[in-house]
Amino acid sequence: QVQLQESGPGLVKPSETLSLTCTVSGGSISSYFWSWIRQPPGKGLEWIGYIYYSGSTNYNPSLKSRLTISVDTSKNQFSLKLSSVTAADTAVYYCARGEYYFEYWGQGTLVTVSS
């Protein structure tokens, strides 16, 4: 059974860079698309972007200028970097497997942007 686990700081200061890593276990990261999705407290889901195991990416246009998603196949991990964060970036961040739909999800990690 494929499992995903997000890791990274739970608190980030405004204007700094939010960095998260998703570790995939129970299966290879190869041959699949991997996505990030977030959910502000009490609100709905927002797709952030995806990466193919080969490294090709597709980002949400609303976040594209601040966003970098990368993959490390040797570690079975993929990562998210979101720069110049504000309070509006406070959310539970989920990693998931899939391009257009997401069949496996991590448990999510709350990232709060605050000074």
Added chain:
Amino acid sequence: QSVLTQPPSASGTPGQRVTISCSGSSSNIGTDYVYWYQQLPGTAPKLLIYRNNQRPSGVPDRFSGSKSGTSASLAISGLRSEDEADYYCAAWDDSLREVFGGGTKLTVL
């Protein structure tokens, strides 16, 4: 403001059949598949329906999806207390991003 429109709430009694609607446009639902997710309180979303009406392994056949034009629906028959959750529809949009509905909170009375 979500790209896909869902009713904020729905309710039903045990055993009843309930439907949740999802309205989009020709830029998303009208030209691509619809997906549905169930999010139980405090947990990650779970894929419930993919490609309009396909159920992943392990999802009961009480859950069914349909699509017509630029709208879609999720139907839950034989409602159970454990179905109380938030439900989200999703679709790929011509703006090259996945879009979600705002979510529907289902209450089992």
